[in-house]
Amino acid sequence: MKMSDVAKLANVSPATVSRVLCHPELVSKETKQKVMDVINEVNYKPHAVARQFRTKATKIILVVVPDITSAFFSEVLRGIEHVAVSSGYQVILGDTENNIEREAEYINLLYQKQADGMILLTARLDKYKLEALSEQYPLVLACEYIDGLNVPTVSIDNISSARKATEHLIQLGHTRIAHITGPINIVLSRDRLRGYKQAMISHDLEIDSAYIQEGDQTFESGYNQMLKLLALELPPTAIFVFNDDMAMGVTKAVKDCHLKVPEDIAVVGFDYIKMSSIHEPSLTTVAQPKYEMGKQAMELLLKQISGEPLHKKKIVMKDELIIGESCGSKINVIKSLERI
Amino acid sequence: MKMSDVAKLANVSPATVSRVLCHPELVSKETKQKVMDVINEVNYKPHAVARQFRTKATKIILVVVPDITSAFFSEVLRGIEHVAVSSGYQVILGDTENNIEREAEYINLLYQKQADGMILLTARLDKYKLEALSEQYPLVLACEYIDGLNVPTVSIDNISSARKATEHLIQLGHTRIAHITGPINIVLSRDRLRGYKQAMISHDLEIDSAYIQEGDQTFESGYNQMLKLLALELPPTAIFVFNDDMAMGVTKAVKDCHLKVPEDIAVVGFDYIKMSSIHEPSLTTVAQPKYEMGKQAMELLLKQISGEPLHKKKIVMKDELIIGESCGSKINVIKSLERI
DNA sequence: CTGAAAGCGCTTACAG
DNA sequence: CTGAAAGCGCTTACAG
Numbered sequence: 215m216k217m218s219d220v221a222k223l224a225n226v227s228p229a230t231v232s233r234v235l236c237h238p239e240l241v242s243k244e245t246k247q248k249v250m251d252v253i254n255e256v257n258y259k260p261h262a263v264a265r266q267f268r269t270k271a272t273k274i275i276l277v278v279v280p281d282i283t284s285a286f287f288s289e290v291l292r293g294i295e296h297v298a299v300s301s302g303y304q305v306i307l308g309d310t311e312n313n314i315e316r317e318a319e320y321i322n323l324l325y326q327k328q329a330d331g332m333i334l335l336t337a338r339l340d341k342y343k344l345e346a347l348s349e350q351y352p353l354v355l356a357c358e359y360i361d362g363l364n365v366p367t368v369s370i371d372n373i374s375s376a377r378k379a380t381e382h383l384i385q386l387g388h389t390r391i392a393h394i395t396g397p398i399n400i401v402l403s404r405d406r407l408r409g410y411k412q413a414m415i416s417h418d419l420e421i422d423s424a425y426i427q428e429g430d431q432t433f434e435s436g437y438n439q440m441l442k443l444l445a446l447e448l449p450p451t452a453i454f455v456f457n458d459d460m461a462m463g464v465t466k467a468v469k470d471c472h473l474k475v476p477e478d479i480a481v482v483g484f485d486y487i488k489m490s491s492i493h494e495p496s497l498t499t500v501a502q503p504k505y506e507m508g509k510q511a512m513e514l515l516l517k518q519i520s521g522e523p524l525h526k527k528k529i530v531m532k533d534e535l536i537i538g539e540s541c542g543s544k545i546n547v548i549k550s551l552e553r554i
Numbered sequence: 555m556k557m558s559d560v561a562k563l564a565n566v567s568p569a570t571v572s573r574v575l576c577h578p579e580l581v582s583k584e585t586k587q588k589v590m591d592v593i594n595e596v597n598y599k600p601h602a603v604a605r606q607f608r609t610k611a612t613k614i615i616l617v618v619v620p621d622i623t624s625a626f627f628s629e630v631l632r633g634i635e636h637v638a639v640s641s642g643y644q645v646i647l648g649d650t651e652n653n654i655e656r657e658a659e660y661i662n663l664l665y666q667k668q669a670d671g672m673i674l675l676t677a678r679l680d681k682y683k684l685e686a687l688s689e690q691y692p693l694v695l696a697c698e699y700i701d702g703l704n705v706p707t708v709s710i711d712n713i714s715s716a717r718k719a720t721e722h723l724i725q726l727g728h729t730r731i732a733h734i735t736g737p738i739n740i741v742l743s744r745d746r747l748r749g750y751k752q753a754m755i756s757h758d759l760e761i762d763s764a765y766i767q768e769g770d771q772t773f774e775s776g777y778n779q780m781l782k783l784l785a786l787e788l789p790p791t792a793i794f795v796f797n798d799d800m801a802m803g804v805t806k807a808v809k810d811c812h813l814k815v816p817e818d819i820a821v822v823g824f825d826y827i828k829m830s831s832i833h834e835p836s837l838t839t840v841a842q843p844k845y846e847m848g849k850q851a852m853e854l855l856l857k858q859i860s861g862e863p864l865h866k867k868k869i870v871m872k873d874e875l876i877i878g879e880s881c882g883s884k885i886n887v888i889k890s891l892e893r894i
Numbered sequence: 895c896t897g898a899a900a901g902c903g904c905t906t907a908c909a910g
Numbered sequence: 911c912t913g914a915a916a917g918c919g920c921t922t923a924c925a926g
Contacts, residue, residue, distance in 0.1 A: 556903055556904085557903065557904065557905095558903080558904095568903090568904080568905090569905075569906080572904065572905055572906085573905090573906095576905075576906095577905095577906095600903085600904075601902090601903055601904070603902090603903085603904095604902075604903035604904040604905095605903080605904055605905080606904095607902085607903080607904075608903075608904045608905050608906090609904085609905070609906095
C-alpha cells in the first residue's frame with residue numbers, strides 16, 4: 215500500500231495525501247477528513263525511507279559510546295534518547311567497545327548521510343579530523359572532550375571537581391593523599407590528575423609520584439593499584455580515585471589487607487553511579503548530572519540540525535561532591551558554586 | 555558528490571560505478587581500478603538512504619529494551635550490537651523506560667519500513683498482535699517471552715532455574731524459604747515463582763503466602779519487602795529473590811535488622827550482574843548468558859531477514875547457579891544439565 | 895485549495 | 911563486460 219493507492223481510494227492526487235500528512239493546514243477540512251478516513255481504513259503507513267530520501271533528512275542521530283555496559287554512559291544515553299524520541303528522532307547506537315578504529319567507522323555513517331548528526335561520548339580521534347567533521351555535520355561532544363577544540367561540548371569542569379574532591383580530603387586533615395588515575399590517554403584522566411595536583415600544591419603538600427598510579431577504570435585495576443599503594447613503605451592515608459568502579463576495588467583491597475575504610479584509609483570516587491550509595495561503606499564521590507548531560511547534548515545537537523546559531527558552544531554542567539561514609543566526614547552535600 | 559559525478563570523472567556509466575561498489579566481480583580489473591582511483595581521490599561515499607530506498611533494505615534493526623540503564627539488558631544489547639555490526643547492520647535503540655505505550659510506538663518503525671527487523675527484550679504487548687507482527691516482519695523475542703507464542707525466542711528456562719535455586723536452599727537444610735517476586739504482570743516473574751513453588755512442593759514444604767512478596771525489581775523494593783518478611787512472627791531463614799538488585803536490597807535490610815547474611819538468612823539472587831560478585835557478601839545467584847543470548851537473538855533475526863528457514867524457533871540457553879557467600883555453602887558451580 | 899510533474903541517488907533487469 | 915533506462919515512494923515548487 216503506497217501513497218498513490220491511498221490517493222486513488224480517496225479520489226485525490228498523491229500530492230494531496232502527502233499534504234494531509236505533512237502540512238494539514240494547507241488542505242480543506244473536507245478533503246482532509248476524506249483522506250484520513252481512507253488512511254485509517256487501510257491502515258496506511260508512509261514509507262519512512264522514501265520520505266527520508268526525498269527530504270534529505272533521516273530523523274536519525276548517531277550516538278557513539280565507548281562502553282554501553284557502563285552504568286555511567288547508559289544514564290547519559292538515556293537522557294539523549296529521551297529528548298531524541300520526543301523530538302521525533304531515532305537513535306542509532308554505536309558501541310565502540312573502547313576501540314578507536316570502531317570510533318572511526320561510525321563516522322562513516324555521517325558521510326553516508328545515514329544520520330542527521332552525531333553525539334560522541336568518547337573523543338579519542340584526531341583533533342583536526344573532528345574539527346573538520348564538525349564543520350560539515352552537526353556534532354556534539356559530551357562527557358569527554360578535547361582541549362582547545364572548537365566543537366560544541368557538554369561536560370563538567372573535571373579539573374575543578376577533582377580539585378574539590380582532593381581538598382575535601384585535605385580538609386579532613388590528610389596529607390598523604392594518593393590518586394589512581396584513569397587511562398592517561400583520555401583527557402578526563404589528565405584533567406582529574408591536574409585537579410588533584412592543583413589541590414596538593416595549593417596546600418603545600420608534596421606530590422609523591424609513587425602515590426600516583428594509573429588504572430584502567432575497572433574494579434580489578436582499582437584493587438590491584440591499591441595493593442601496590444598499600445605495599446609502600448609509607449602508605450597513603452587517603453586516596454582520590456578516577457571513578458567509582460575503581461574506588462570500590464580500592465575499598466576491597468583495603469579490607470583484604472585487614473584495614474578499614476574510612477578509619478585507616480579515606481576514599482573518594484567519581485561518577486556517583488547507583489552502586490556507590492549501595493556499597494558498604496557508601497562512597498564519597500563526585501556526581502555528574504548524567505541524564506541531564508545527555509539531554510543537553512541532544513538539545514545542542516537539535517539546534518545545530520535546525521541551523522540555529524549556538525550562543526554557547528561549551529556547556530559546563532554543575533557537579534556535586536556527594537558525601538558518603540568512605541571518608542568518615544559528617545557533612546552532607548557540598549554543591550559546586552562555580553558555573554560558567 | 556554523487557555516483558554520476560564519479561562516473562563522469564572515470565569515463566564510465568553510473569551503472570558501472572554501482573557495480574564496482576556492489577558487485578565488483580562483474581567488472582573488469584582495469585575498469586574497477588579506474589573507478590576506485592576516482593572514488594578514493596574525491597573521497598566519494600555512497601548515499602546510504604538512496605541505496606536503502608532502491609534496495610528496500612535498510613540494514614537497520616530495532617532493539618526494544620525496557621530499561622537501558624539496567625546492567626542486565628545492557629549486556630544483552632552489547633551482544634546484539636556486536637553481531638549486528640559485524641554483519642553490516644546498525645542498531646536503533648528503543649528504550650521504553652518500562653512504558654507499554656512506548657513499546658507500541660516503536661513497532662511503528664517496522665510498519666514504516668524504517669528497520670529490517672526487530673528484537674524485543676520486553677514482551678508486554680498483546681499476544682495476538684505480536685503473533686500477527688511476526689508473520690509480517692522478522693521478529694525475535696529475547697529474555698522475555700510469552701507462553702505458547704509462535705514467535706522465535708531466545709531465553710533460559712526460568713522455571714527450572716528458579717526451581718534449582720530454591721532447591722539449593724532446601725539442600726542446605728532450610729525449610730522456611732521466602733520468595734520476592736518481580737512485577738507479577740511479567741512472565742519472568744510468574745515463571746520464577748512457579749519454579750519456586752515446584753521446588754517447595756516436591757520437597758513437601760509448605761508454601762506460606764505470607765512468604766511471597768511482590769517487588770518491582772529495584773534495590774529499594776528488595777529492601778522494603780525484606781523488612782516486611784523479617785517483621786513476621788516466624789520470619790524465613792532463607793530467601794530466593796527475583797533479581798540481584800533486589801537481593802542486594804535484601805541483604806541491606808538484613809544487616810539493618812542486626813542480622814547476618816548468610817548466618818541468619820541465606821539469600822539467592824538472579825542474573826549474576828557484575829555487582830553481585832563485588833557485593834559483600836557476594837551473592838549466590840543464577841547466571842544467564844547475557845552477551846551470548848544477545849548474539850543468538852541477532853543471529854536468529856538475521857536468518858529470518860535472509861529468508862532462511864528456522865529449524866528451532868525456541869532457543870533455550872543454559873543457565874548456571876553461581877555459588878557466592880550469601881548462602882554459606884562451599885560448592886562452586888552447579889551447571890544446569892538440561893538442554894533443549 | 896488542488897493537481898501534474900519533476901526529481902531525490904541509487905541498483906538492476908535487459909540489451910548488446 | 912558495459913551502458914541506457916526505468917523506477918523505488920515520496921515531497922514540493924509551480925501553475926491554476
